[in-house]
Amino acid sequence: MPGKRQKSQYQVLRKKWLVRHKQAKAALHQKHKEALEFVSDILPDKEKIAPAAVGLAMLASSLPASNALAAATNQVIRPKEEAVAEIAPIDKKQALLDELKSALPQQVRPLTVDEEGKLDEILSRTFGMEVRHEINGLRLNRTYGVIGAEQHLMRYPGDTMATHLSPSEVANKMIYSSGMAPGRGAWGYFTRAGQNMTQKDVERERWYIAVQTFLAPEYNTRLSDYRGFFKFRKMLLVNPKAGQAIVTVIGDAGPAEWTGKHLGGSPEVMYHLGLGSGSRKGGVLYFFIDDPSDTIPLGPVKL
Amino acid sequence: MKSRPKHFYSQLVSLEDLETDLGLTTVSGSEKEELMDLAHINLHAAIIDTILFHLTDSDKKKFLELMALGEDEKIWEHLNSKVEKIEEKITDTAKQIKSQLKEDIKKVKRN
Structure with a gap:
């Protein structure tokens, strides 16, 4: 230039x-x-x-x-x-909640492009990262939906609940009681064998979400564009009612449309979103994080 | 090469080859030292995070206390008694971080 x-x-x-x-x-x-x-x-x-x-x-x-x-x-x-x-930590969170209250509709529904654009700006500014509803023209079917609870995913062949959790997680009743899904995630195992598992693999499974990749716009006609796009793509999840936010990765495809839910969260994600008990579902914002250098760590984000 | 603080895990990890990679860029001597300091800081944070992840809350506190007091031998006694293959976990993390930093250097050389 x-x-x-x-x-x-x-x-x-x-x-x-x-x-x-x-x-x-x-x-x-x-x-x-x-x-x-x-x-x-x-x-x-x-x-x-x-x-x-x-x-x-x-x-x-x-x-x-x-x-x-x-x-x-x-x-x-x-x-x-x-x-x-x-x-002023409380003020920052309250400021976000106030902004989201005026930016979001009262019911959990698909957002308009204008609403999404505004939320790109609010979330990027609040969390200090590049938050986008789409990246290079690729996106999900929606960015505001009802999240439900998923189970732990097998990270490698032979992974069980006995090998899966850290000592403090075992002590967390909600995280432990969720159990493990019988099959693998959409991308298969996170690693081929337990001894090869890295901290990155551990974090990815811990903070994974399942999203409806199959409902992405023009998904069937743009498979080559979407190939690789969704796998472990980072997404920022925000609970607009209470302000919890988590950096997650797309680790699975789902849930099915008939469930009435639009995405699913690992037990850890649900717990840290404040949805770990009761009905274990609620409305959340889910936006991509543009992080080509992979510098933004996974997990809860504090304001 | 500048002498840097030793940590309890220093014998397990080395960033010497990263320094060699930096030597092939346009950075000056003092700039290279500064970048190596940053690399070591990044590595340190990642290794501490890995260790803390595998400890219960009370074990974390003991570990951090021992680290603050510089009790390297006791640190290893504590970690080896609480975490299986902790040395391997530390070296895996170091490998991962080093790989990211090397990739960053490769990218700036390309541009």
Whole structure:
């Protein structure tokens, strides 16, 4: 582009790796908040810092001595922004809920293109990621629908409930009691053998959703375009009533139209959406996340 | 090569080949050091996340406490008693992160 200064290789890599680190650190703190805060409490006074920065402090031993990078990584959580986040987390969530209330219809129905466009903007701005109702002209049949509960998926041949869950998940009655689906997901096993399973495979199954890929517009006539598009595609799920949000992946196709539901969530997804008990279904927004570098971690997103 | 802080898992992972890849780009010496620092930070976060995933809440707290105190030997005693094949899990995560970072370097060289 004329007049536009091209970034150096250093600048491109630096930006990418800083963003990745910021997101990983936020996810780390979010997933293990209680344990991190506990350790912060018991450290000697001089080591104490604000709870939200515990994640950074726990990684402090790896921060470099160089002033330039120390300044850069401090920019990832600027003190002023952090202070604002500390005092106004409820406000941010409430602001989102207020915006969604005016942007969404009262009943759970397919949204118009204008409504979807507006939600692209609201969700991208709120969560700091590229949230889209379509990517390169490819999309699902809808973006606002009723989600129902799915079972755990077999990650590899021989995966059972005994091998499937972490110790804290076993202790979670809702996550444990969901059981395992008898068949594989739409993309087969996540890995060929248990010993080859990576953390990525674990996270994908944990945070999977099932969507009605077969109802995508022109699905049968555009199979070559859709091939590969849906498999493990990241999607942001938002509960518009209570504000929970999760970064998920498409791990299966379904549910059938006759069920009256429009998508399904793994036990972990349902639990973290606040739909883990009672009727175990509810209206949710589900939008694609455009993340070609695969830097956005899966799991709950905190506001 | 710049000397960086050692972690309890340092003997299991190495980013030396990443540094070689960076040497084939246009980044300067000081820029390379800064990027390597970032790479190490990214790796550290991923490894800690992997470890914490496999621990109960009380075991997480003990692990983090030992890590904050720098008790490497006790860390390994604790992890080996709580998580099967923890070393393998750490090296798998390191491999994954390294692969992502190498891919990023490949992409900037192409553009």
